[in-house]
Amino acid sequence: MSQPPSPRNWKTLDKDLGRIGQLELATLYVARPMVGLGIALAFMVLVGLIAAVFTGSGATSAIIIAAAVLGAYMAINIGANDVANNMGPAVGANALTLGGAIVIAALCESAGALLAGGDVVSTISKGIIDPAGLEDTSIFIWAMMAALTSSALWVNLATWIGAPVSTTHAVVGGVMGAGIAAAGFGAVNWSSMSAIAASWVISPVLGGVIAASFLAFIKSQIIYQDDKIAAARRWVPVLVGIMAGAFAAYLSVKGLKKVIHIDLGTALLIGVLVGAVSYAVAAPMVRRQSIGMENRNKSLKTLFALPLVISAALLSFAHGANDVANAVGPLAAIVHSVEFGEFAGKVAIPSWVMIVGAFGISFGLVLFGPKLIRMVGSQITKLNPMRAYCVALSAAITVIVASWLGLPVSSTHIAVGAVFGVGFFREWHSERRRPRNMPFERKKLAVEERRRRKLVRRSHFLTIVAAWLITVPAAALLSAVVFTVLHALFV
Template identity: 55%
Template sequence: MDIETLNKLEKKALKKSGMDFTRLGVALFFAVAVLTFSFVSNGGIPNNMFLAIAALIGAYMAMNIGANDVANNVGPAVGSRAMTMTMAIIIAAIFEASGALIAGGDVVKTIKKGIIDISAFGGDADPFIWAMMAALLAAALWLNLATALRAPVSTTHSIVGGVMGAGIAAAGFSIVSWSTMGKIAASWVISPVLGGIIAAGFLFAIKKTIIFKSDQISAAKKYVPIYVAIMSWAFVTYLTLKGLKKIWPKVVETLNALPLISLPATDKPSFTTALIFGAIAAVIVYFIVSRRIKKKNLQNSKDAVNTLFTIPLIFSAALLSFAHGANDVANAVGPLAAISDAVVSGGVSSKAPIPLWVMAVGALGIAIGLMLYGPKLIKTVGAEITELNQVRAFSIAMAAAITVIIASQLGLPVSSTHIAIGGVFGVGFLREYLHITSKDKHIVAEDRELLEDEKATLNAYNAELDKLENKEEKSTGDYERIVDLYKLIAKEEEHLKSTKRHMKRIEKVQYVKRDTVKKIIAAWVITVPAAAIVAAVLFYAIKGIMI
C-alpha cells in the first residue's frame, strides 16, 4: 500500500471519528440541558432529583426512538431515491415533532398496553418510580444496541419488555398480564406476515396492470390515479384513527365550527368517520392526480412509471412520521410522565397528565436522535434488505397504513416496525418469485428431465463397474472396460454437477439478503426478554442504592 493511499485512509478515519464525536457531543448537550431544566424548574418538589434523572433517561430514550424507529417511515422512500437522505431527515424530524406536540395528547397511560397491574404496588410511589426508571433505561439501552447493530426493532416492544421485567422484579410474576404478553408475542408473526402479504399484493397488482403492459404509459394514466387515491383513503383513515385520536374532541370542536358540518361529540374517532374522511380525500386526490398525469409527456418505460409515484411517497413519509410522533412519543414520555405524576402527587395512577416540558423532551429527542443517528437504520431499511424503486416503496407504504387499519378493527396486536420491515420482505420475495419467467420454468423442466437421464446413466455405469470389479477372473477386455467406466463415471458426474448448478442459478436468485433478514428477526424475538432482563437488573440496582 503506497503512502498516498495511507494518507487518504487516515484522513477518512479522522473525519469519521470527528463526526462521531460531534454527534455524541450534541446528544450529550441535549441530555444535560434536559437534566438541568428539569432540576431547576422542579426545584420545590420533594425528590426532584429523581424527576431530573428520569427526564435525562426520557431524553435518551426519545433519541433512541428517533434513531431506530423513524427509519421505517422514510427508509423505503430514501432507498427508492424518491427522497434524498437530507430531505427525508428534515421531513421526518418536522412531522415527528409536530405529531408529538400537536396530537400527542394531554394524558398518557402510565403502563403501556396494561401489561402489569399497578395495584400490586399498593399505592407505594417509591418502588413504582424505581420500576419506571428501570424500564425506561432498559428500553433505551436495548434500542441503542439495536441501532448500533443496524437492526430495526419495535420501540413499543422494548418498553413493554422493560416494564414487564421491572414489574416482575418489583412485585413478582403475578403482576404481569400474561394474556396481554401472549398477544404481543403473536404480533411478532402477525405484523410482518400481514405487512408482507399486503405489500406484495399491491406490487403484483401494479405490475399486472401497468408494468407488464406493452403500453405502460396509457396503463399508468388509467391506473396510477386509482392507486394514489387508494393510498389517500388509507392514509387519511389511518391518520384519523391513529394520529388524531388523542386530540379528537378538539378536532370535532374545530370542524363543527365550519358551516354544513356536524360531527357527534366523542372521545375518539369512529371507524366510519375515519372511512368517510378517507373517501372524501380519495375522490379529491383522484381528480387532481388524473388531471396532472394526462398533461405529462412520458416515455414508455418502467423508469417513467416509477417517477409518477415519487410525490405520493413524499406525502406518505410525512403522514407516517406525523402519526408515529403522535403515537410512539408515549413510549418515551409515558414512563417519564408516570414518574412526574408519582413524584408530584406521591401516589400511583393508571393515567397521568403530560406536562408540556415532558412532551417537548419526547418531541425534540425523537427529532435529534433521527438527525444524529437515523441514517444508519434508514440505509438498512431502504437498501440493505432488498433493492427498492418507487413502485416497491409505494407498495410498502400502502401496507404500513392498510395493515394497521385492518388489525385495529380486528383487534389484532401489530407493530408498525414489523409491518414496515415485513413489507420490505414481501416485495423482495415477490421479486424472487417473479424472476422465474415462463421461459425459465421451461428450461428448469428440461434440466430436471436431463438430470434424471444423467442419474440413470450414472447408476448403470456404477452397476456395470461393480459387476466387473467383483468378477473373479478378469480378461484384458474387462480391465480395459473398467478403465473406460471410471472415465465415463467421472464425466457423467461432472455433467450432473453442471446441470444442478444451472438449475440453481435460475431457481435460487436471491433479491432478499438472507443474513440481514436473520439478524432482524433474531433482534425481534429477543427484544422483549432482553429489555425485561436488563430492566430487572436495573431495578435491583436502583433499589439497592436507595435502601
C-alpha cells in the same frame, strides 16, 4: 548555490503529504461518530437542566431530572431506530436523498408529536402490569425508571447492530421485567402479553401480504401492459386515492387523539371522502405529467415518486403522534407519581415532557438515523418507487385492518415486513417467469451463486427476525436487573 530538489525527492515529499492527507481523513472518519455522541450528550444535559427549572430543588426533583435525562435518551434511540421504517423505502427508491429524508422526517415527527401526540397515555404500557401489585409509590417510580433505562439500552444496542426493532415492544418488555422483579409473576397481565406476542407474527405477515398484493396488482395492470402510460393514467390516480384515504383514516384513528376522539367507522368514512377527492385531483395531474413520456418503466417511476414522498411524510407525522409516548409515557408516570404521591394507569403529559420527546426523536434521527435508513431502504432488497409505494401503502392499510380486527400491531414490524413481502414476492415472481429450460441450468450453479442471486438478503432477514423475537425477553431481563440494583441502592 543550492541544488534544486531531484524528482525522486519530490516523489518522496508527495508520498509523505499523501500519508498526512490520509491520516486527516481517517481522523475525521473516526471523530464523526464522536461528534454525534457529544451532541446527544449535550441534549440530555440540556433536558436535565430544563427539568430542574420546572421542578425546583430537593430529592424529588433529582428523581424527575434523572428520569427526564433517561426519557431524552430513549427519544434519541427511537429517532435513530424507528423513523428509518418510514423514510428508508423512499430513500432506497431514490425518490428522496438521505439529507432530504432526514429534514422531512424531523419536521413531520416533531409536528406529529407536538400537534397530535396523545395528551393522556397509558403509563403502564397498556395494562401490562397491575399497579395494585406494587407496594408503594417509590417502588412504582423505580420500576418505571428501570423500564425506561432497559428499553433505551436495548434499542440502542439494536441500532448499533443494524436491526430495526419495535420500541413499543422494548417498553413493554421493560415494564414487564420491572413489574416481575418488584411484585412477582402475578403482577403481569399475561393475556395482554399473549396478544403482544401474537403481534410478532401478525404485524410483519399482514404488512408483507398487503404490500406484495399491491405490487402484484401494479405489475399486472401497469408494468406488463403494452401501453404502460395509458395504464398508469388509469390506475395511478386510483392508487393515490387509496393512499390518501388510507392515511386519512390512519391519522384519524392514531394521530388525532389529542384534538378529537374518532371511532373506526367515522375514520373509514373520512378515508373514503378524502380518497375520492384525492382521486379527482390526481387524475388530471397524472394526465398532464405523463404527456410526452416514453413507454418505459423509468417513466412509471417518475409518476410514483411524488406520492411516495408524501406518504413517507405522512407516516412520519403519524409515527410522531403515536410513538412519542414510548419515550415520555414512563417519564410522565414518574413525574405524576413524584408530584402527587400516587401512581395511576393514565396521566396527562406535561408540555415540557412532550417537547423533550419530540426534539429527542428528531435529534436521534439526524445524528444516528442514516444507518437504519440505508438498511431498510436498500440493504434488505432493492426498491424502486413502485415497490416503496407498496410498502408505505401497506403500512397505513395494515394499521387500519388491525384496528378493525382489534389486533395489537407494531409499526416497525409492519413496515419491515412489507419490505420483506415485496422482496420475497419479487423472488417468487422472477422464478415463475423464468424460461422452462432454466431450471436445468440452475442445477449447475454453485450454492454460493444461488444464494447471491436471491433478491432478499437472508443474513439481514435472520438478524432482524432474531432481534424481534428477543426484544421483549431481553428488555425484561435487563429491566429486572436494573430495578434490583436501583431498589438495593435507593429503597
